[in-house]
Amino acid sequence: MTFIVVTILASCLSAMAVHGRRRNWPPGLPTTRPRLVAMGGTYEGSHGHPSDAYVIQERLIAAADGVGGAELCQSAAALALGAVVAARPQHPGRREEDMTECAQVAHHAVRTASMSTPTMSGLSSTLDLIILDPGERPCVRYAHVGGGAIWHCAKSAAPRLLTTSHGEGSRACGIGQASGPRPQVGTVPLRPGDRLVIVTDGVLQALGVARLTALIAEGASPAVCLDRVYDEMAAVEPKDDATVIIADFVTV
Template sequence: MTLLVISILVGCLSVMTVRGRQGNWPAGMPVARPRLVAVGGTYEGSRGRPSDAYVIQERLVAAAHGTGGGAAAALALGAVIGARPQYQEDLDECAQTAHRAVRTASLRGRARNTLVSTLDVIVLEPGENPRLRFAHVGDGAIWHCPKGTEPQRLTTPHSFENGPLLRGLGLPSELNPEVGAVALRPGDRVVVVTSGAIRALGAARMKELLTGGMSPAACLDRLYDEMAVADPKDDATVIIADYVTA
């Protein structure tokens, strides 16, 4: 009897699956919602001391580099996730929340002002006029790669020639994050990297690799291959996200 019931249920599911694929969808029902399809990873630096952290969600991508170690980066990203910037109008406040989290932890520690982190955040707003909002603090970078055109760097490094950070989460000075937005079209690509990746390959070479027309996974593999040759001292994080609507 049990086997008979299971057979009937499997048959019903098969019929429902076929009908769901072949039947007429209700008017106005989307096939799939717009989202970021992303791959990412951290190439571990030769120092053997972790410093980077990143997060990938459906509409949120963020990366951080802790100059005082991985703890600062983890604190920054934890605060970003908790702030849920996908549902906020102001990414400045999200960055300020992360700044307070890192600063508070630094002041509570034995050695003050040792926890400092960079932060790069992107948030997809689908809507009728899809756009990408971003916030940037530190010496990482965010690139927008419109389909069929050259990559455009959206952010400015907050340091001079790899010197000390002029802006960073946890520093005693008031935080002034760089925030902005850019329109998106299907097929556009967005890339978020930490400073270790830029130092290892150089901004010009990275830009060349991003224009190769490869899939996100293939592009990440190529970047990793070149990083293996460069042997970066610091962690190098790269996240490649394509904006898709189907």
């Protein structure tokens, strides 16, 4: 039963989004609405074992790359992301320190499944998470565990890699492992037109940091940029799943 539930969750996460109710905008209220406009997708690896999952909401974006055998990789990623969404770290009043707590919540979910269900033993996952905090001084909080990466592309500036990727060796201290996660967390101020990019390690292995940085620096829309990344991955045919999420910060 647990495996069935997790499988269903994995199939739903990549399409998860938040939609506001449509209504007339009340007079006197500001006409701006800070948010992240994002495009994302997973380029399926050639080995045929799904491992990645991602979620895109208005102020929460996350990606995970699961480990745990051919049939359970995506289950680990789905468990981690489901716990993150349930924790609602985008709630007002949250702090940078809460990102570490959020990673621990994801770790507990994956670890509990691994320890309590014999068929799911050995589950672990990476996690890359960004949370938009609007307000007078908009910023994004981020948390990173494992082999993925997060970029901040300030408008009219070169992309800046916010996180350190440790590749395959990072799984020893990842989400669900006995040693527990050691998340890298931080906060970055945002201005309209800034871009944030999340990738799993399948993208880094396929294209490399330098080429991917060049692609996301070209200033095209998220959709066009995602297409370009996909075109280049098609040429190299990565073995592992490769997830890319490109989000622009807008205020209108």
